[in-house]
Amino acid sequence: MIARIVTSIRRNAIAWLALFVALTGTSMAASHYVVSSTKQIKPSVLKKLKGNRGPAGAQGPQGPQGTAGKEGVGSQGARGPTGPTGTTGTKGTSGATGPEGPTGPGVGERGPTGASGEKGSTGGTGPTGATGATGEAGSGGAKAWAHISATGTVTASHGLGTATVKADPINKTTKKGEVGMYCVNGLPFEAANVQVTIDGEEASFAMPALAHVGHTAESSCPEEAHGEEAHMITVETFEQELKEGTKVGEGELVEEPANEGFFILIN
Numbered sequence: 001m002i003a004r005i006v007t008s009i010r011r012n013a014i015a016w017l018a019l020f021v022a023l024t025g026t027s028m029a030a031s032h033y034v035v036s037s038t039k040q041i042k043p044s045v046l047k048k049l050k051g052n053r054g055p056a057g058a059q060g061p062q063g064p065q066g067t068a069g070k071e072g073v074g075s076q077g078a079r080g081p082t083g084p085t086g087t088t089g090t091k092g093t094s095g096a097t098g099p100e101g102p103t104g105p106g107v108g109e110r111g112p113t114g115a116s117g118e119k120g121s122t123g124g125t126g127p128t129g130a131t132g133a134t135g136e137a138g139s140g141g142a143k144a145w146a147h148i149s150a151t152g153t154v155t156a157s158h159g160l161g162t163a164t165v166k167a168d169p170i171n172k173t174t175k176k177g178e179v180g181m182y183c184v185n186g187l188p189f190e191a192a193n194v195q196v197t198i199d200g201e202e203a204s205f206a207m208p209a210l211a212h213v214g215h216t217a218e219s220s221c222p223e224e225a226h227g228e229e230a231h232m233i234t235v236e237t238f239e240q241e242l243k244e245g246t247k248v249g250e251g252e253l254v255e256e257p258a259n260e261g262f263f264i265l266i267n
Helices: 002-011 013-023 025-031 043-048
Strands: 146-147 152-156 166-168 180-183 194-198 207-215 233-246 249-257 262-266
Touching: 194 207, 194 233, 233 262
Parallel strands: none
Antiparallel strands: 146 152, 146 262, 166 180, 180 233, 194 262, 207 233, 233 249
16 A cells, blocks of 8 residues: 555656645745745755656547648759660470360371382383385375486486486487487376476586476487377476687677486476
């Protein structure tokens, strides 16, 4: 009980002091001395009068919010330097491939291609067939052709059969060979047309040749043995010669019979 009283006195020392002053006011008033400061009290007495701090009172209500202070004025700070680029992260591993889905309905799977078969051996060569019969002569091409030299020799031919060629037949009047005259006798067909071209290997002064079907009055060729004029050809060849005049520098080209090789086409 006493301890509680002492504790209460320590905690309320100022209150007790005020009460003491109030109770002794008349006597102090008589002496005109008023305690208005703790400095008027002896320190040793003041020390004894101090009590423990009382408990905190209940928190009062919050006061009204004060007005906002004036915004400070200042320049914006400079932008800081850009930081270094970070290192690239390591690439992650690829995920495993998922299993293949089942084949849809409707089309079956294609089977594997079979292996190629072995190449067969080459068969033997068959026997040569029989030669076919010779066809009939066409109506469009030449029935016969030949190359005849200046001397009357047939060097190449087709379709002449057993026909003969005689050069320089004997002229009945002069009893001499007629130069530039060729007689083709014994053709195996009736000739309707003949064309003659002078051989390019002969003299460069050769003139175009004359060719006739059958016998001519000017020709020294013998008549066809069987009287079939259409089975013979008469050819005459010429060349140009320079005939000198009576004066120096005078002259003229004249056409003279001459032996020339030629090609002949007969239809």
